[in-house]
Amino acid sequence: MERNHQINPAIALACLIYLVSVNLTHAQIDTWTSEGWSTDFSKTSIDLSEIISGGPPRDGIPSIDNPTFSAADEITDIDGREPVIEFPIEGESRAYPLRVLIWHEIVNDTIDDIPVAVTYCPLCNAAIVFDRRLDAETLAFGTSGKLRHSDLIMYDRTTQSWWQQFSGDAIVGELTGSALKKLPSRIVSFEKFKQAHPKGQVLVPNDPNFRPYGNNPYQSYDTAERPFLFRGELPADIAAMAHVVVVDTGAEPIIVSLERVRQSGYEHDGYVVTYQDGVASALDSSSIQQGRDIGTVMVTKDGADVVHDLTFAFVAHVFYPDVMIVQ
Structure with a gap:
């Protein structure tokens, strides 16, 4: 047979x-x-095929390692509606304007003896502050020139491990499996920051002529139909580039659309998300100060500020595919 x-x-x-x-x-x-x-490429927590080139080489988008600041009430070239990252929330805060971070993406800074990395990924509109300490070591971060899910991959200069900016996780290299601690921050308008902290320190370029600060190289990006350099699955029931709020609860995040918060606010399990208008989009007009008003949010629990991110729906969906986006 x-x-x-x-x-x-x-x-x-x-x-x-x-x-x-x-x-x-x-x-x-x-x-x-x-x-x-x-980098030790034998150690990874992801499929390496998900990593692609973003265009610039390593450090082609240079981090700011020796930041320079000026008092808010001395600055005249930033429009009142322009978005800044306010950090820390308590005490005398500093402001990190997106007009600067859009060209540098990472600021290695130290505040009250705490080494921090203030980060912004334009393709994800993700503004996140991390504690740079890992165990007994302080890390400094740069841009790798790589992307995963359209999100910035950072690298640390000690081990050259690669880190996912959106999550703060080491995904490739010796430190794979480690995670940076996120610190509460928020996006506010420059005017609101200046009113609250007239002598508050505001990040200014070390060389004002190094980049066309105030210009947006991603014109009309946040009204595009789909994200740039993205290979993943898009959400089915909300526009890919719709703004959403991702609230860090320490477990499964809460994800709610900005439009829902704008219309009626949002509360869940003690977390309170409120909307504030008067903040321009950094990713709309070619000039940030002319960007349409998208507003911003404040997230608290029991009166304390909570780690959160105001990002795009496609980002929330690809990193948390099993979490419903409340609309």
Whole structure:
């Protein structure tokens, strides 16, 4: 009796896809090694094929490592509606204008003896502040030139491990599995910051002519139909570029659309999300000060500020695919 030695087509296809994936990953690692990375690529928590080039090389978007500040009431070239990251929330805060961060993405700073990384990913509109301390070591971060899910991949200059900006997790390299602590911050208008902290320190460029500060190189990005350099699945029931609030609860996050908060606010399990108008989008007009008003939010629980991010729906969906976006 003859035996049927035909291979199941589904199994054959799966094997082929696996082999192609392995070859692509090896090719990626060879490319990254040739770029001068000493990262330990044998350690990773993700599929390396999800990482793509964002265009600029490592440090092509230069972090700010020696930040310079001026008092808010001495600054005349920032429009009152322009968005700034206010941090820390308590005490005498500092402001980090998105007109600067859109060109640098990372500021390595120290406040009250706490080393922090103030970060902004324009493609995700994600503004997040991290404690740079990990165990007994203080890390300094730069831009890798790589993206995952359209989000900035940072690297630390000690081990050259790669870190996902949106989550603060080390995803490739020696420190894979480590996570940075997020610190409460918020986006506010420059005018509101100046009113509350007239002598508050505001980040200014070390060289005002280094970039066209105040201009937005991502004109009309936040009204586009789909994100840039994104390969993942888009949300089915909300526009990919709709603004949403992601609230860090320490467990499963709360995700609610900005439009819902704008219309009626939002409360859940003691978390209170409120809307404030008067803040321009950094990703709308070619000039940030002319960006349409998208407003901002405040998130508290028991009166204390809570870590949150005002980002895009596609970002929330790809990083938290099983969490419903409240609309």
